[in-house]
Amino acid sequence: MGESLTEFVTETQQPGTEVLRPAGALERRRSAGRQRDGRPGSADGHEAEMLLARTRAAVDPVLRAALETLPVPMRRIALHHFGWQEADGTPAAGGSGKAIRPALVLAAAAALGGPEAREVSVQAAAAVELVHNFTLLHDDVMDRDTTRRHRPTAWAVFGDADAILAGDALQALALRLLAEDPHPAAPAAAARLADCVVELCAGQHADTALERCRPGEVTLDETLAMAEAKTGALLGCACAIGALYAGTGEADVAALDAFGREAGLAFQLIDDVIGIWGDPHRTGKPAGADLAARKKSLPVVAALTSGTPAAAELAELYEAPRGEEDLEHIALTVERAGGRDWAQGQAADRMARAMRHLACAVPDPEAAGGLLALAEFVTRRSS
Amino acid sequence: MGESLTEFVTETQQPGTEVLRPAGALERRRSAGRQRDGRPGSADGHEAEMLLARTRAAVDPVLRAALETLPVPMRRIALHHFGWQEADGTPAAGGSGKAIRPALVLAAAAALGGPEAREVSVQAAAAVELVHNFTLLHDDVMDRDTTRRHRPTAWAVFGDADAILAGDALQALALRLLAEDPHPAAPAAAARLADCVVELCAGQHADTALERCRPGEVTLDETLAMAEAKTGALLGCACAIGALYAGTGEADVAALDAFGREAGLAFQLIDDVIGIWGDPHRTGKPAGADLAARKKSLPVVAALTSGTPAAAELAELYEAPRGEEDLEHIALTVERAGGRDWAQGQAADRMARAMRHLACAVPDPEAAGGLLALAEFVTRRSS
Numbered sequence: 152m153g154e155s156l157t158e159f160v161t162e163t164q165q166p167g168t169e170v171l172r173p174a175g176a177l178e179r180r181r182s183a184g185r186q187r188d189g190r191p192g193s194a195d196g197h198e199a200e201m202l203l204a205r206t207r208a209a210v211d212p213v214l215r216a217a218l219e220t221l222p223v224p225m226r227r228i229a230l231h232h233f234g235w236q237e238a239d240g241t242p243a244a245g246g247s248g249k250a251i252r253p254a255l256v257l258a259a260a261a262a263l264g265g266p267e268a269r270e271v272s273v274q275a276a277a278a279v280e281l282v283h284n285f286t287l288l289h290d291d292v293m294d295r296d297t298t299r300r301h302r303p304t305a306w307a308v309f310g311d312a313d314a315i316l317a318g319d320a321l322q323a324l325a326l327r328l329l330a331e332d333p334h335p336a337a338p339a340a341a342a343r344l345a346d347c348v349v350e351l352c353a354g355q356h357a358d359t360a361l362e363r364c365r366p367g368e369v370t371l372d373e374t375l376a377m378a379e380a381k382t383g384a385l386l387g388c389a390c391a392i393g394a395l396y397a398g399t400g401e402a403d404v405a406a407l408d409a410f411g412r413e414a415g416l417a418f419q420l421i422d423d424v425i426g427i428w429g430d431p432h433r434t435g436k437p438a439g440a441d442l443a444a445r446k447k448s449l450p451v452v453a454a455l456t457s458g459t460p461a462a463a464e465l466a467e468l469y470e471a472p473r474g475e476e477d478l479e480h481i482a483l484t485v486e487r488a489g490g491r492d493w494a495q496g497q498a499a500d501r502m503a504r505a506m507r508h509l510a511c512a513v514p515d516p517e518a519a520g521g522l523l524a525l526a527e528f529v530t531r532r533s534s
Numbered sequence: 535m536g537e538s539l540t541e542f543v544t545e546t547q548q549p550g551t552e553v554l555r556p557a558g559a560l561e562r563r564r565s566a567g568r569q570r571d572g573r574p575g576s577a578d579g580h581e582a583e584m585l586l587a588r589t590r591a592a593v594d595p596v597l598r599a600a601l602e603t604l605p606v607p608m609r610r611i612a613l614h615h616f617g618w619q620e621a622d623g624t625p626a627a628g629g630s631g632k633a634i635r636p637a638l639v640l641a642a643a644a645a646l647g648g649p650e651a652r653e654v655s656v657q658a659a660a661a662v663e664l665v666h667n668f669t670l671l672h673d674d675v676m677d678r679d680t681t682r683r684h685r686p687t688a689w690a691v692f693g694d695a696d697a698i699l700a701g702d703a704l705q706a707l708a709l710r711l712l713a714e715d716p717h718p719a720a721p722a723a724a725a726r727l728a729d730c731v732v733e734l735c736a737g738q739h740a741d742t743a744l745e746r747c748r749p750g751e752v753t754l755d756e757t758l759a760m761a762e763a764k765t766g767a768l769l770g771c772a773c774a775i776g777a778l779y780a781g782t783g784e785a786d787v788a789a790l791d792a793f794g795r796e797a798g799l800a801f802q803l804i805d806d807v808i809g810i811w812g813d814p815h816r817t818g819k820p821a822g823a824d825l826a827a828r829k830k831s832l833p834v835v836a837a838l839t840s841g842t843p844a845a846a847e848l849a850e851l852y853e854a855p856r857g858e859e860d861l862e863h864i865a866l867t868v869e870r871a872g873g874r875d876w877a878q879g880q881a882a883d884r885m886a887r888a889m890r891h892l893a894c895a896v897p898d899p900e901a902a903g904g905l906l907a908l909a910e911f912v913t914r915r916s917s
Contacts, residue, residue: 220732221732221736222732222733222736222739224736224739224740224743225732225735225736225739285702286702289698289699289702292698293694293695293698293699311676312676312738312739312742313739315672315675315676315698316672316676316735316736316738316739317735318702319668319669319672319701319702319705319731319735320731320732320735320736322702322705322706322731323705323728323729323731323732323735324728324732326709326713326724326728327724327725327728327729329713329724330709330712330713330721330722330724330725330728331721331725337721338713338714338720338721339713341709341710341712341713341724342710342713342714345706345707345709345710345713346706346710348702348703348705348706349603349604349605349608349703349706349707350605352608352699352700352702352703352706353604353605353607353608353699353703355695355699356605356607356608356695356696356699357607359695359696360607
């Protein structure tokens with residue numbers, strides 16, 4: 152592969168929402184024509200959508216069976232969080248997230264070990280999804296977020312204590328799934344997932360610390376490191392666990408981890424761009440929401456640290472008392488200070504790095520198609 | 535063994551603090567004379583103190599090494615919680631708890647597999663201690679407890695978010711220790727420990743739910759089940775993990791689990807008695823503290839559900855607005871309603887059951903000496 156930055160094109164999907172795509176990636180996938188397992192591949196997110204649907208079909212039964220082992224009060228909270236049950240116990244229509252992390256586990260296993268490896272890594276994929284959801288439960292408590300996936304968060308319904316306990320229980324379930332998995336890769340996967348939890352905790356800590364800082368105190372390196380720990384780590388871990396289940400060597404496991412991390416950072420950068428300029432109908436987030444909350448997202452910190460006159464103006468705007476402010480004016484100031492361009496360039500750069508790592512471990516573009524489709528998919532959406 | 539309730543004697547150690555001891559147990563330990571490993575055994579808690587000191591010496595380096603792997607902010611909180619570091623980063627004198635749970639792991643391994651089994655179960659013992667401490671960190675947040683082991687709790691020093699995150703990280707470290715342990719019992723131990731975490735969460739949930747109930751709504755069965763989940767489960771799990779590392783069969787593992795659970799319940803009952811009538815100098819808890827907080831501890835619930843006239847009086851006292859109340863009068867009312875006698879009888883009963891389970895798995899009294907000494911020790915102390 153080896154795309155350089157200049158090989159990336161930025162195209163406007165709809166007003167206000169840019170997506171980044173490596174030139175040629177699409178063609179490569181199209182030329183592959185069929186996926187490894189014989190199903191037709193597809194472009195523009197359709198292949199990713201199909202992979203995600205297949206992942207849900209394979210992983211959801213494992214997740215549901217794991218949640219069924221919980222004692223009633225914990226199970227109630229967990230089923231509500233996953234969108235499978237209302238607070239009163241009646242069944243709910245779903246909405247348990249897009250399953251991107253378990254899809255990465257399965258796609259990485261398939262890319263390096265074929266359909267057999269994909270099949271034996273379903274339990275590990277479920278473990279990764281449980282860890283993701285445990286961190287969501289706890290992050291929502293800490294961040295006082297009242298809505299997730301268009302539903303009230305667990306702490307808002309059940310209280311802080313129960314949301315914390317349900318999160319604790321989900322982490323335990325995740326590690327139990329791996330402890331019970333007879334596959335020889337399971338212990339290494341469990342160790343890796345546990346390390347990832349520690350990194351996620353450090354990332355969440357850094358995020359809350361960052362939000363408490365004054366605008367002038369934040370550095371871009373810290374913010375990037377935070378985003379890597381908070382978002383990149385689990386995407387990398389998911390890919391690495393898939394590689395472990397495929398039985399590959401350490402170098403390929405590390406390359407898959409790096410692929411997931413870089414793709415995760417690209418995702419976060421695009422998510423942050425959408426959080427400022429995005430289309431609320433498409434994202435479920437009102438445009439400017441991150442600015443209204445004075446969030447020190449990546450484009451904002453890039454702008455604040457740009458050394459431009461607009462940077463100083465932005466710092467002032469961020470320190471002013473909140474109220475009937477003009478969010479469009481703040482967004483424009485971030486843009487004038489170069490925050491938007493930087494974030495888009497950085498996202499393209501991260502995607503290019505991700506694909507270089509992927510090409511190292513999976514030189515066959517056909518085999519890499521699934522992972523590539525998922526990486527492209529996550530950099531086009533925001534939740 | 536097979537003690538019946540009548541074989542138990544209640545002796546007064548010091549004013550206000552009764553301890554329960556099976557008649558004959560002491561003699562048996564004395565007659566054993568020497569422990570399995572050739573060191574002289576001892577009575578009246580000295581043997582237990584020695585076992586705990588040996589446990590600390592073996593397990594603390596593993597714990598410290600595990601904490602060293604944490605990113606700086608998480609490490610700081612964890613070292614403070616363990617009493618190894620002050621909030622400002624200077625070394626602290628310790629006070630990281632009595633290490634009863636890891637001591638039970640090692641003693642169970644030694645009882646069923648000799649010194650070799652003891653030696654290979656040190657990592658698992660550290661994992662159990664990490665789980666215990668993760669639950670303490672989270673429980674303190676939920677219960678708003680500001681002091682633990684005579685030091686300010688983590689949330690009181692670092693805030694809720696960081697205390698939650700440090701707890702999450704400790705759970706991950708615990709499971710990582712087992713995932714990295716090459717011993718063939720490690721996966722089964724990890725699965726068991728994960729199940730135990732779920733039970734601990736359910737126990738903590740039940741405890742907070744119970745405290746929100748009105749005095750008339752609580753049943754004794756619920757309260758006992760809560761205490762078993764909250765206190766018995768991890769003591770049972772510790773013993774079961776020791777048995778797993780000794781390579782014993784399922785029946786012995788289950789018997790050791792039951793031993794630890796019953797001993798844990800006996801501990802909780804005695805702890806609750808001390809929480810009402812105990813000596814504050816000995817326990818670090820002012821007498822009547824549980825009553826001042828209107829805690830629905832086991833003796834209180836036994837009293838409330840006794841159907842006596844004193845029960846109705848106690849319910850009224852518990853519902854009255856808090857203020858300059860006469861705690862001695864409340865304590866006397868619990869006693870008149872039979873709460874104290876019930877708790878002491880129940881503790882004796884639980885200890886008898888514990889020893890029957892122990893005798894099934896470890897018929898040799900000499901081999902069982904360490905576990906017996908620890909079980910007696912925990913029912914004599916309160917923190």
